[in-house]
Amino acid sequence: DAKTTQPNSMESNEEEPVHLPCNHSTISGTDYIHWYRQLPSQGPEYVIHGLTSNVNNRMASLAIAEDRKSSTLILHRATLRDAAVYYCILSVDNFNKFYFGSGTKLNVKP
């Protein structure tokens, strides 16, 4: 299984940037890096994904290390609604077969 390592929990203040790290040292050349988040009592929700280059969308930015062994999800201004469990996932062999891991629980303080 393609493994990722994330901190169990992180805390942020509202309206401040948040950097959520992920290590994936066993990543292979064709593995995409995906980030999803899960709010309480809901299914996971797509945040962003990338292969090699940094990516930006309306929700977040994804910074991928040059060797692709780590990545960072960046929320530019955390809001209370961003409090969730964030999962860093590798999709294996170019398919969306996801191994979620335990994720990082983000707490946002007002």
Added chain:
Amino acid sequence: GAGVSQTPSNKVTEKGKYVELRCDPISGHTALYWYRQSLGQGPEFLIYFQGTGAADDSGLPNDRFFAVRPEGSVSTLKIQRTERGDSAVYLCASSLTLVGNEQFFGPGTRLTVL
């Protein structure tokens, strides 16, 4: 448009009974996935379909679990002789294709086996 829907939202059953969990994917999505999520854990992959066929069922825990997608749209996850350890939230997701596309998740079915 409508998202992924799952029915029932909650299912309570007794040990040894048979249950069926239904997933209605987003219209036009060819790929469909089933996951199981235990309390405090991330979702665990069970099976995915490309069209009508199960492309990979390696995550199914044992032969009591089976899933079908006969017409390439709605899917049913079937669990025979349920055990207390099967209690979890069962999540379904769909995506436009298999490769590099966003998965859209349903709200899940919470299964409780007494």
